[in-house]
Amino acid sequence: MTPDRIIDFASNFAILILVVAMLLTVWRAVVGPTLPDRVVALDMLVGIVIGFIAVIALKTGYTLYIDIAISLGLVGFLATVAFARFILARGRVGEDQPGRAESAASGQILKREASKPVSKQKSAGKTGKPAGKTAGKTAGKEA
Template sequence: MNTFVINLVYLMLSTALLLSFVRMAKGPSLPDRVVALELIASIVAGIVGVHAIDTGVSSFLDVAIVLALTAFLAAIGFARFLERGGPRDD
């Protein structure tokens, strides 16, 4: 039963990852693509967390936390970039 649940979670996260890649490729605007990239980073952190639970290696949780924090800081940086006017044609 435990492996069924783990495999189901892997399948759901993989499907979400695939759909996020589609949104990142098709996104009509730059902010849509950045949000999709943020979602991809969060899903990868979730996959790493599930892998840590599956294998019992707690070091993977540290990797997932660092990945999530890095993605969050990238999103904050992009928001500040857009707030200051975005790209210019100087």
């Protein structure tokens, strides 16, 4: 076997593997249950495209493709950082993830407490009497 034939076989095999990886990654980006899953899939797509560019550069011998791959890597990194900051700014990663039941339950309790009328929340003081009657008795003693 000649070296050119080995490189040709290896590059064709690499393209086949990259096509399979791209299909699986696109499926994860479309189906992914949460936003972080989709962000990781998009970052993986950037890596796969860089792999395609590297294989094409190897097959053609044109080294300018390597510079394009490096530039794409930098842009992909910046996009991933921007998506991560967006996810952190939203304040929640994904309530539909398994294992998040306790945080969802605590969020429902907080919503229930917030929906109670204000008069019931402030009504009981240390003595158990409504706040308005206690304030009136202390005001009468001072006068």
